[in-house]
Amino acid sequence: MKNISYSENITNKIMIEFSRTIQLFGLTSLEARLYAYLFLTNEARTLDEMGEALGKSKTAISTNIRSLLDLNLVTQVWKKGVRKDLYAANNQLFKAFMNFYLNKWIDATYHQKEALEETSKMIEQAKKDGAGNLTEFANLELGMHEILEFHEELEGMFKKMKQD
C-alpha cells in the first residue's frame, strides 16, 4: 500500500467535492476532476502528469483537456525548454464558469428558436394546403407560440445575466 500524505488526502477530498459542483455545469466526471486538479495544484501540467495523478490514460486526458480548452476553462501555457504541452486552469472561477455556461445556454436557445420558427412556417403552409383538421392546427399553433415565448424568455434572461 502506497503511503499517502495527509495533505494529499485532503487535496483529494476537496477535489471530489469541488468536481461535484463543476459537474452541475454539465462537465463530465473526468473533465471536472481535471479542472479541479489543475486548479488546486495551481501549476501548469503535462498530459502525462495529469494522467498519472488521476490514474487515466493519456488519450483520455488529451480529449478531455481539449474540451476544457474549448470552454476556456483551461489555457495552454508555453515554457521555453519544455517540449510537452502544458495546461493550466483559468483561475477566475466565477467569471470563467459563468461565461462558458451562459454562452452555452444562449447558443442553444437561439438555435432551437430558429428551428422552431422553421417548423412554424410548416404549420402555416399546411393550413393553406388544407392538409388537415383546422382545430388541430389551431391547437398546435397555440402550443408553438408558448414554446417560442419560452425560448425568448430564456434567451433574454441569460443575455441579461451576461451583461452583469
Next chain:
Amino acid sequence: MKNISYSENITNKIMIEFSRTIQLFGLTSLEARLYAYLFLTNEARTLDEMGEALGKSKTAISTNIRSLLDLNLVTQVWKKGVRKDLYAANNQLFKAFMNFYLNKWIDATYHQKEALEETSKMIEQAKKDGAGNLTEFANLELGMHEILEFHEELEGMFKKMKQD
C-alpha cells in the same frame, strides 16, 4: 406502413426540438419527451397512452413520470369515473422550469459548501498536529478559500434570481 397525418408529423418535429431544450435543464431524453408530449397535446394522459404514443414500456413511463412529478413539472389529475392515474403538464413553462432549476442549484451549492467547510476544519486540525508541510497547507487553504467563495457567489446569484 402506418399512415401518419400531417399534423402528427409536425407535432413530432416540435416535440423533438422542444425536448432538446428541456434537456438543457438536466432532464433525460425520455423525461423531456414526456413533458413535451403532455404539453403539446394539452390533455391529461394515462401511463398507457403515453407509452403507446412514445413507444416505451409502461414501466419506463411510470418511473419517468414520477421524476417529473417530483420536479413539479407535471401534476396528477383526478377525473371521476376514470380508474387510471392521469397526468398533465404544468403549463406555465418559464415559471415551472425556473423554479425547479434554481432550487436544484441552490440545494446543490449549499450542500457542497457545507462539505467543503467540513474539510476546511480538517486542514486546521492537520496544521495544529503538524502533520505535514506548512507551505503545502498554506497553498491548500488558499485554494479552498477561493472555492468556498465561488460557491457563495453561485448560491447568492441563484437565490437572487429566485426572487425576481
Next chain:
DNA sequence: TTTTACGTACAGAATAAACTGTACGTAAAA
C-alpha cells in the same frame, strides 16, 4: 368474496458513454 385491472419493484437485456492501447503523423533532438 372473487375477479380483474392498475401501478411499480426488481432482475436482466439493450443501448450509450467513457476509457484504453495501438498505431501513426509530426516536429524536435541527435
Next chain:
DNA sequence: TTTTACGTACAGTTTATTCTGTACGTAAAA
C-alpha cells in the same frame, strides 16, 4: 538525415445508464 518523443485518431473494451418483461401488492369492479 536519422532517431526519438509527443499528441491524437480510431477500434475495440469496459463501465454506466436506460429500458423491458415478469411478478406482485393493492384497490376497484363484479
